[in-house]
Amino acid sequence: MNPGNSINTFFRLLLIAAILAATVYAFNFLIDMVAISLPFIFAFIVNFLLSPLVKRLEKTGLPRSISVIVVFMGFCVVSVFMLWLTFTYLYVEITALVERSPIGIAKISSWIQTLHADLADKIPSLANFDIQKTLIEQGKLIAPDALAGTPQFLADIILVLMLTPVFTFFLVRDGGNIKRWFISLAPNKYFEMTLTMIYRINEQMGDYIRGRFYEATIVGFLTFIAIGVFGFPHAGLYAVTAAITNVIPYVGPLLCIAIGLFIAMVEHASFESVLYIGIIISVIQLLDLSLIYPLAIGITVQLHPLVVILAVIFGSKFMGIIGLILAVPVVSVIKVLFTELRESLWRYRPDRQHNSLRQI
Amino acid sequence: MSANSPFWQNFFRSKSLEDQMVDTLEKLPLFSALSHRKLKQISSWVADSVYRPDTFNQSDLIFEQGQEGSGMYVLLSGQVNIYLDYHIDDSNLLATLNPGDFFGEINLLDEMPRSATAVAAEKSEVLFFHGREFREALKTNVEIGYEVMRALAEVLGKRLRETDELLRRKDVELRLLREKLKNSESA
Numbered sequence: 001m002n003p004g005n006s007i008n009t010f011f012r013l014l015l016i017a018a019i020l021a022a023t024v025y026a027f028n029f030l031i032d033m034v035a036i037s038l039p040f041i042f043a044f045i046v047n048f049l050l051s052p053l054v055k056r057l058e059k060t061g062l063p064r065s066i067s068v069i070v071v072f073m074g075f076c077v078v079s080v081f082m083l084w085l086t087f088t089y090l091y092v093e094i095t096a097l098v099e100r101s102p103i104g105i106a107k108i109s110s111w112i113q114t115l116h117a118d119l120a121d122k123i124p125s126l127a128n129f130d131i132q133k134t135l136i137e138q139g140k141l142i143a144p145d146a147l148a149g150t151p152q153f154l155a156d157i158i159l160v161l162m163l164t165p166v167f168t169f170f171l172v173r174d175g176g177n178i179k180r181w182f183i184s185l186a187p188n189k190y191f192e193m194t195l196t197m198i199y200r201i202n203e204q205m206g207d208y209i210r211g212r213f214y215e216a217t218i219v220g221f222l223t224f225i226a227i228g229v230f231g232f233p234h235a236g237l238y239a240v241t242a243a244i245t246n247v248i249p250y251v252g253p254l255l256c257i258a259i260g261l262f263i264a265m266v267e268h269a270s271f272e273s274v275l276y277i278g279i280i281i282s283v284i285q286l287l288d289l290s291l292i293y294p295l296a297i298g299i300t301v302q303l304h305p306l307v308v309i310l311a312v313i314f315g316s317k318f319m320g321i322i323g324l325i326l327a328v329p330v331v332s333v334i335k336v337l338f339t340e341l342r343e344s345l346w347r348y349r350p351d352r353q354h355n356s357l358r359q360i
Numbered sequence: 361m362s363a364n365s366p367f368w369q370n371f372f373r374s375k376s377l378e379d380q381m382v383d384t385l386e387k388l389p390l391f392s393a394l395s396h397r398k399l400k401q402i403s404s405w406v407a408d409s410v411y412r413p414d415t416f417n418q419s420d421l422i423f424e425q426g427q428e429g430s431g432m433y434v435l436l437s438g439q440v441n442i443y444l445d446y447h448i449d450d451s452n453l454l455a456t457l458n459p460g461d462f463f464g465e466i467n468l469l470d471e472m473p474r475s476a477t478a479v480a481a482e483k484s485e486v487l488f489f490h491g492r493e494f495r496e497a498l499k500t501n502v503e504i505g506y507e508v509m510r511a512l513a514e515v516l517g518k519r520l521r522e523t524d525e526l527l528r529r530k531d532v533e534l535r536l537l538r539e540k541l542k543n544s545e546s547a
Contacts, residue, residue: 059500064404176408183411188420191413195490196430196471343428 038322039160043167048209050075050172068173076165086240093237097267104266197340201333208329211297216246218296219288226280232273237263242284248324249308251316253285303331381407384487387460388434390511398504405500409493416480429467429474431491435459438484446477456481465515467491 050071057067112131120127171178179198186194220243227235238260245256257278264277303311308328315327381403385391391399409431416422422433425446433440440457454476457463463478468491498505 058404061401180411184414188413188416188422191411191488192423192427192430195411195488196428199430199490199492 038156039163040167041322041326042160042164043171045209046075046164046168047171047175048206049213050168051175051206052210054172065173068169072165072169072172075168079165089236090240093234097234097237097263101266104268107270108265193340197337200340201336204332204336205329208297208332212247215288215292215296216243218292219243219246219284222284222287223281226284227277230276230280232264232268232277234263234267238277238281242281246288249312249328250305251309251312251324253288256285257281303328303335307331379403381410384410384434384436388462389515390462390465390508393507393511394504398507402497402501402504405497406489406494409490409497411488411490413486413488416484416486418480418482420480422478422480422484422486423464423474425475425477426473428471429464429491430471431494432462432465432468432489433478434462434487434489436485436487439481440484440486441479441481443477443479446479465512468494468512 053071053074054064054067057070058064062070109132116126116129116131179202183191183194183198220239223242224235224239227238241259241263242256245252245259248255260281261274261278264274268274268277308331311327311331312324315323315325315330317323319326382396382399385394385399385403385406386396394402416438422440423429425444435457437459440461440463442454442457442463444452444454446452464474466472466475468489471491498508
């Protein structure tokens, strides 16, 4: 073997290792950046909801700067009002639920004991296993961590609430200029390709975010009406749970049913009530999957369900709750980038084009 | 902070952008039928669909035949040559464009591949009208949108007639050549 070749191979392997290490480092850095830039991500999402309103106002003849101010002020007033209304309502609901919880928890405890006794009769090895004790011990283990993280969590929420409106204002006002600046970075040769790519990403992200917003609102509203019509209390609590979990594709509906059943168990401590509430929530979630989702989001994000589920799993693994929400938009952006690059750089090849012309 | 500070100038810069856009649009045949008032009305919407790439140097490709097109170019300064089958026969020059001329206008209507190649004959500055954003901008006012689209149809019709005429002349030339060839063979 030529010694020169083995040195070359060694350097190539070293280069590959360095590239891999740099990729892992860059990926970790990106994840940290995403966690830090939460207000920016929220502002980006809100921007997609507000920009069409600004354009609509501009159509009436209002100057852009005035349209931005009017829409932004309207957004701030409506958001503060909605947040105040939701938190006040939820506070009352949760307080009432907590007050009644001892009865429900006692009932659940007795269910678990009965279930344990039945199982122990059939499987003797379970007789020495104390479910309640294990659950309490696990709870004791989790509780200190959860409590220790609370101040940081609250600080993060306050930061997000303060910075999101500021970022939103500048994004709505300067969105077009930011896009122009980004396009100006591309060499002239790729100018049109970059512009088309950004346009398609913008269009897809906008449609997806607006679609999700409408879908979550409709699902929340339907849940509120259905729970209320059947005469169960805490309809607002179920509605907010359904709307929030709805932003997570596929996993969200299951999460909603699980949380809904837990609330029902704590509140009613009756098997029939839990069953009815479970059926109501499940029917609405099915209605969402079969009717509301196709109407609100439709063919905007044409991703295979398996890809969506994998994206959600990876998203939650690397970025937690934010990853759950952002997984689908990020994958859809990657898909647009890939499709556009393939169309522009692979499908169109001057040499092939000219060869075919020569044949003619 | 005074009203003349860069912050406020920057904040209300949309006004000067609108004026610049009106000046540019007035010179284009597509917008020549519109009054100054109407141009002012649509300038801010159209401005959202207009981009300004970096200056093209001499011999720079602006776009190539077969490449997916997404909009129309307007030549602000310099000269642009339009070629058919550029790499096969560089002498196949279709037209030389001067400031104020526009090219690639069919892609204001669709995203089909470019039918010719545009090359900067000298240092050139261009404006680019993005087709989809332009069509969306025109939707904001049906009356103005109709007038612009009508002007575009007129331009396309004129170019189609010119191409028909060229083809007819080429066809006559071809027939004459065939006859000559036939006569020389029989002789």
